[in-house]
Amino acid sequence: MSAAPPVSVSSIPAPPADRRTWIGLAVLMLPVLLVSMDFSVLYLAMPTIVASLDPTATQQLWILDIYGFMIAGLLITMGNLGDRIGRRLILLVGAAVFGGASVLAAFAPGPEALIAARALMGLGGATLMPASLALIANMFPDSRQRGRAIGIWTSAFAGGAAIGPVLGGILLHHYWWGVVFLINVPVLAILFAIGLAILPEFRATSTAPFDVLGVILSLLGILPAVYAVKAFATAGPSPQAIGAALFGLAMLVAFLWHESRAAAPLLNLRLFRNATFSACLAVALVGMMSEGGIAYLTNTYLQSVLGHDVLAAALAGLPMAVTIAAFSILAERVARLIGPRSALAGSAALAGIATIGLLALGTSSSLWIFMALTAVAGIGFGIQFALVTDIVVGSVPPKHSGAASGISETSFELGTALGLAVLGSVATAVFLADDDGHGFADSLGETLKQAAELGGAGDAPALAAKSAFVDGLHVAALAGGSTLLVLSAVVYVVMRGSRSA
Structure with missing residues (x-):
């Protein structure tokens, strides 16, 4: 036998x-x-x-x-x-x-x-x-239970932002x-x-020295870069912002050079040779850029254009938060049903289409239009954020999962900063370009404040400013949504042949 x-x-x-x-x-x-x-x-x-x-x-x-x-x-x-x-x-x-x-x-x-x-x-x-x-x-x-657990973890993050x-x-x-x-x-x-x-408790058994130089270079690269992004978003180009951006970029290049040669690197660059790993980080970056930038602009839209108070604007954002939280938990089931490749690419496409749908908003739109569109976008964001986190953490040995989760979360944080800077700056540029002799201030809020001080004579400038802001919101939504659609196609090609995370 x-x-x-x-x-x-x-x-x-x-x-x-x-x-x-x-x-x-x-x-x-x-x-x-x-x-x-x-x-x-x-x-x-x-x-x-x-x-x-x-x-x-x-x-x-x-x-x-x-x-x-x-x-x-x-x-x-x-x-x-x-x-x-x-x-x-x-x-x-x-x-x-x-x-x-x-x-x-x-x-x-x-x-x-x-x-x-x-x-x-x-x-x-x-x-x-x-x-x-x-x-x-x-x-x-x-892996199946881990995917569900990460979805629940992601829903808690989305829930906190909404609550x-x-x-x-x-x-x-x-x-x-x-x-x-x-x-x-x-x-x-x-x-x-x-x-x-x-x-x-869990700790790795590595005896290699901690990468102190990598820590210093990463901080010298990331902190000035994030500062520059936020400075561009709030005040536009300035010598300080440009200098910070150039210095941060130089330090990031030095960081990558050092990490490629370090015995125990802070960032394992070999992970990025995996096309799926890199594609997932791109989804995290672009997804948060779109979600964060549009959330910032629509909050201003709800309060300054439609005239809702802060609490009402926060409540209007609950449908999106609920769908993000719910579909973060369901992401593992969706991936099991249609495959991670289709789930990740499809969720990015859904979020992109719903974001482009914000073009339907005007200066007097019903609140339900906003709530419906953002709720649909939340379905896409919830699935993609949970799957990105699960695939990134699951792609490395357990002893390196802390480092991998740090990389994943850094992509999310940088995406949020880029969303406020890039999409916020695009919307502001369109807003100012639409000024047809009314003398807009740098922001919609300041322009409306100046118009209110004029009494009845400020009605026309106020209406024009609201219309110009909506135009800027439309351009930002088109840019963010289109980028998600392009990335959806890239992910579908890169993850070809992958049925399991």
Whole structure:
């Protein structure tokens, strides 16, 4: 009788996750929810912060931007650090920093203290996101369950971005501005109480020295680049913005050169030889660029063109948040049904078509048109964001999943910054070009303020400014949607022959 053929380790199915593991996933959703909320909630609190702390215009920009700068610049570093010292450890340390900085921000006596506290919050946030995502890769070895878990994780991020303005609006209606930071504390207390008992620890066994030079070069490259992008978006080209862009680009080139030669690189460039890996990162970058830029412009559209208040505008954004969250969870099932290639390419195409559909909006459109179009776009964004994260994290060995998640999240953060800069600048350029002798200011809000001071004589300039802003929104939506459609075709070609993630 012939011997049975040997069974390879890879052919043995991974054990399914137990109830304790799913409880751990619920705990990991908490920090992600907070990080995404803090991206959006501060926009509502800024008017009262300005009235209380009297920051300069430059200080206002730093209060808003330093948080995102720190997260974008440190995600890859903190993902690698968590791989080495322990993902649960760095998650809890980051939560402690985030919680302590939230208290400092809530009771900041001046703008300088608030900027410093927001920087510390960014430092903590940069550890929370890659650590939580990397732990999911360890906790769910079964690829199907891991895809579902990452979809739930993605839905928490989308939910936080949607809940932030609504919750912030309600709290700011009753309390002082510091409450938007204090809401982080009880949530992080739950994370500590349950996380220590539920979450597993994991660290890589590498003995190679940590890539300190890579960390320095990455920060010198990413931080000036993100600053330049935001500076271009808010004030247009300037010597400072151009200088920062050139310096950041030079440092990024030096970073890539160093990483190609480092013994234990911070960024494993060999991952990018995988066309699917690179295509997924492109989807993350372009998808967030389109979603972030259009979300910023449509928020202005809802309030300044249609005349809705802040809370009503936030509620109008809920349908999109709901579809993003729901289809992030369902993304794994969609990919199983039609294949990752068709799911990823199709979701990018759907998001692109719905974004182009915003051309239907006018100066007096019904709110349901906006809500329907953005809800459809949310279906596409939810599927593609979850699949991108799952494919990127699943394409590397578990010991490197922290670094891979850092790369993925950095693409999302840079995409958001580019969306505000590129699409925001395009819309502003169209807005100013449509000025037919009315004397528009640099923004729609300032133009409407000047028109209101003119009384009845300002009605015509106000109407013209609203129409010009809608024209700018149309061009930005066409640009963002068309880019998604092109990328959809590229992904479909690049991932040819791939049926499984």
